[in-house]
Amino acid sequence: MRSLPVLLSALALVTACARVPVSDAVTVPPALVPPTADAQFEPWLQAERARLASARAGVQQRFQDDESACWRRFAVNDCVREARARRRAAADELRAQDLALNELERQRRTEARRRQLEGKRKAAD
Numbered sequence: 448m449r450s451l452p453v454l455l456s457a458l459a460l461v462t463a464c465a466r467v468p469v470s471d472a473v474t475v476p477p478a479l480v481p482p483t484a485d486a487q488f489e490p491w492l493q494a495e496r497a498r499l500a501s502a503r504a505g506v507q508q509r510f511q512d513d514e515s516a517c518w519r520r521f522a523v524n525d526c527v528r529e530a531r532a533r534r535r536a537a538a539d540e541l542r543a544q545d546l547a548l549n550e551l552e553r554q555r556r557t558e559a560r561r562r563q564l565e566g567k568r569k570a571a572d
Contacts, residue, residue, distance in 0.1 A: 481551055481555075488555060492551075492552060496548065499544060502537075506534055506537040506538060506541065509533075510531070510534040513526075513530035513533070514530050517530060
């Protein structure tokens with residue numbers, strides 16, 4: 448019976464340490480709203496991809512800084528584990544944004560191809 452309180456307190460400690468602070472998360476833009484004109488879409492897409500690449504580099508740099516700070520602490524493993532969790536959460540958000548951009552690009556290409564085929568069909572009639 449004596450080990451149950453110790454086990455519960457250890458479980459509470461592990462649970463508290465596993466949480467990732469919300470302030471370290473990458474902010475997601477409210478919506479990826481591409482420009483309506485086809486001529487403006489490619490520059491917008493390139494700018495968004497550059498923004499994501501910059502954010503990824505920032506996440507990686509922040510992780511390296513956090514990891515190097517962890518080696519100066521007593522509880523190195525817990526600190527590194529938390530830094531990895533923060534990096535993973537931020538990378539997951541960036542990946543979701545990247546997938547949304549890929550989907551927008553795919554939709555644009557599909558629509559352009561559909562218009563091209565429709566034009567061919569009308570020209571053949």
